[in-house]
Amino acid sequence: MSELTLRVTPDWDVVRGFWPVSTGFFAGQGLQEETVYALSMIAQELLENAVKYGHYPDDAHGIAVSLRVLKSEATVEVKSPAGPDDAPLRRLDDTIQWIRGFQSPFEAYMERLKAVAMSPPSGGASGLGLVRIAYEGQAVLDFYINPQYELAVSAVHRLPDGSPAGIPAAKADHQPGELAVNRA
Amino acid sequence: MNAAPLPLPGTLFGRDGRFTVQLKFATNASVFANFPTGTAPPDRSEFDGLVLEVEDRAYQLSRCRLEVEEAQVDPRLVFLDDVYDFSALFREHRMVDLRRVFHNVALVIAQKDQVSPQFRDYTANTVYDLSVYKRFFADQEAMLRKEPASVREAARGALLRAQRTRFFDFMDRGLLGLRQVTASFDDEEHKRHGYYFRRHVWEYIQGAPFLARTNLKPRGYAGDSHMMEMIYEDAFKGNSVFSMLLHRHPLASAAARAVRNRRTMVPLVLRRVQREFQPLPPRGFRFLSVACGPAFEVCDLLAEEPEPEHFHCALLDQDTEALATARAGIQRVQRARRRKFSVAYVNESVRTMLKRADQVDRLGRFHFVYSMGLFDYLTPPVARAVAKRLLELVVPGGTLLIGNYHVDNPTRRYMEYWMDWTLYYRTEAELQALLEDAEAASAELFFEDTGCQMFLQVRKPG
Numbered sequence: 001m002s003e004l005t006l007r008v009t010p011d012w013d014v015v016r017g018f019w020p021v022s023t024g025f026f027a028g029q030g031l032q033e034e035t036v037y038a039l040s041m042i043a044q045e046l047l048e049n050a051v052k053y054g055h056y057p058d059d060a061h062g063i064a065v066s067l068r069v070l071k072s073e074a075t076v077e078v079k080s081p082a083g084p085d086d087a088p089l090r091r092l093d094d095t096i097q098w099i100r101g102f103q104s105p106f107e108a109y110m111e112r113l114k115a116v117a118m119s120p121p122s123g124g125a126s127g128l129g130l131v132r133i134a135y136e137g138q139a140v141l142d143f144y145i146n147p148q149y150e151l152a153v154s155a156v157h158r159l160p161d162g163s164p165a166g167i168p169a170a171k172a173d174h175q176p177g178e179l180a181v182n183r184a
Numbered sequence: 185m186n187a188a189p190l191p192l193p194g195t196l197f198g199r200d201g202r203f204t205v206q207l208k209f210a211t212n213a214s215v216f217a218n219f220p221t222g223t224a225p226p227d228r229s230e231f232d233g234l235v236l237e238v239e240d241r242a243y244q245l246s247r248c249r250l251e252v253e254e255a256q257v258d259p260r261l262v263f264l265d266d267v268y269d270f271s272a273l274f275r276e277h278r279m280v281d282l283r284r285v286f287h288n289v290a291l292v293i294a295q296k297d298q299v300s301p302q303f304r305d306y307t308a309n310t311v312y313d314l315s316v317y318k319r320f321f322a323d324q325e326a327m328l329r330k331e332p333a334s335v336r337e338a339a340r341g342a343l344l345r346a347q348r349t350r351f352f353d354f355m356d357r358g359l360l361g362l363r364q365v366t367a368s369f370d371d372e373e374h375k376r377h378g379y380y381f382r383r384h385v386w387e388y389i390q391g392a393p394f395l396a397r398t399n400l401k402p403r404g405y406a407g408d409s410h411m412m413e414m415i416y417e418d419a420f421k422g423n424s425v426f427s428m429l430l431h432r433h434p435l436a437s438a439a440a441r442a443v444r445n446r447r448t449m450v451p452l453v454l455r456r457v458q459r460e461f462q463p464l465p466p467r468g469f470r471f472l473s474v475a476c477g478p479a480f481e482v483c484d485l486l487a488e489e490p491e492p493e494h495f496h497c498a499l500l501d502q503d504t505e506a507l508a509t510a511r512a513g514i515q516r517v518q519r520a521r522r523r524k525f526s527v528a529y530v531n532e533s534v535r536t537m538l539k540r541a542d543q544v545d546r547l548g549r550f551h552f553v554y555s556m557g558l559f560d561y562l563t564p565p566v567a568r569a570v571a572k573r574l575l576e577l578v579v580p581g582g583t584l585l586i587g588n589y590h591v592d593n594p595t596r597r598y599m600e601y602w603m604d605w606t607l608y609y610r611t612e613a614e615l616q617a618l619l620e621d622a623e624a625a626s627a628e629l630f631f632e633d634t635g636c637q638m639f640l641q642v643r644k645p646g
Contacts, residue, residue, distance in 0.1 A: 073564075075563075075564065075565060077565050082539070086536070089536055093502075093533055093535060093536070094404060097404050097405045098404055100405075100561070100606070101401045101404065101405055101406060101604075102604065103374075103375055103378045103379070103600045103601075103604045103605070103606050104375040104376060104378055104379035105375065106295065106375065106376065106379055107379055110291070110292060138371065138372050138375075140563050140608065141563075142535075142562060142563040142565065142566040143535055143566065144534075144535045144536070144538050144565075144566045144569050144570070145535065145536050145538055145539035146538055146539065146569065147538065147539060147540070147541040149539055152565065152566075152569075154563055154565040154566065156563045156564065156565075158371045160370050160371075
């Protein structure tokens, strides 16, 4: 297994700067270009969600990102502090179960596009980001809350047979200081 | 009742000039136009467009026509090129152009370009064969239409008995063909072809209650307690003989038999664990079912156990309807046995229950914790966290039992293509890996009789 675990500041510029980190890591595992893109897109979407919906009362609270590659699957997991309100978690639970209710994420994607067309979001969540992870990222979404009150959202992308496995992780091509990203 | 929405100001324009209007909500797709500054143009006047002012925004709507109606004070405006949702506009001040929905049609149609020719042939043949079967059964039933109800029912029963084997063989051959034609597909291809296939057989799916429910998922997820009831019941349901057969066929599949098998297997394991802790006082043997569903196996246990007072049972599910079904079933057994059982119902999602550090204080610890039909939906990061937490709820020497469908489930493609029902399948190693870091006195993996479903049984050190 190859794994990269980082702590990220909940800041839009930092999140945007994460792209080369994730592409560097996944490319270093010998994955195909389109898989690297899909997994990096997933990391980006999950990080953006974490910044948008995370609860950051002070600087001590940040985001933890974990990128893992196994023989048959790659996983992106993002943990962010959950707020005291349970309602967003129930909505997330419903949305993820709804997306996973379709064998083909394309169907979920079309349904969500239709819903957005019928009722354009006015500042609220459209849910398209999560559907994009399932459809374009070909990943299975899931989440849980840990006793530290962190929301851990993960996306598991099945790798095709014959994908390289167990290759040691390449060093991420980034400077932690520049990105305000710190290795855990 | 909703109050009538306030009128909105607007301007009609066309070759006859510009007209200031006050627009009132009429129907979802039309408005009434009042002309406050002059006479209204004649009936059936056409305009190039309408500019509507909503709060600080102006929206231009397309070509429309005035229609005078006797019963109405103001003429109605109907739109000739587009369909607008005036309910959203007047009540919520949201502009919705239903045309946008149709922008996606091309995207859906383009899906078929990525469907393999062999699969298209397979689908076409399947649809043709199904239509032939449906027609033959419909013809038979049409002949019975004027018969008395009792005759009709008897004849339907005869048809079902006589044709069941033939129809099931036909479906089994079709599923074998499905496995063959999709054998080389990767995950993404399965999803794409499944979508294409269901578009074609949708008419048949809708008629068969079980298939309709797995596809429509009225509670937001597959495998709800009503689907489980259908599987346990394993009976003919539907409005026609054809639909009844199509409903019943998946209930005879290996995966459905595996669900029925676990109903008898769980009480057996429970009793084995119970024996290890004897003697215990009344309510002394505590067990927990996680994602309990209708909990039929608990009803069976309480109905058959000579001394059910020895049990304390906790049933946890995120679905209140599932818990209500479980409660009703257990109450039926209580009434029948004239005894009172110790049962706690916990309405909670496993995904959010992990946040509570006081879970042991709240629920207590259990001699036996089991979960069937849950881990098939949890990805590895979540499954590991849930399994670890469940083991914490087990008393020393107690047992945790986790079920998961195996990657080689022979019903897998049937479930995915026909039922739109996907599971998170695992190999033996992947299931064992969920608790590889846990402290366990023993860990055993076994299968039920169909081989579809495996179970990880972990005994906590005493």
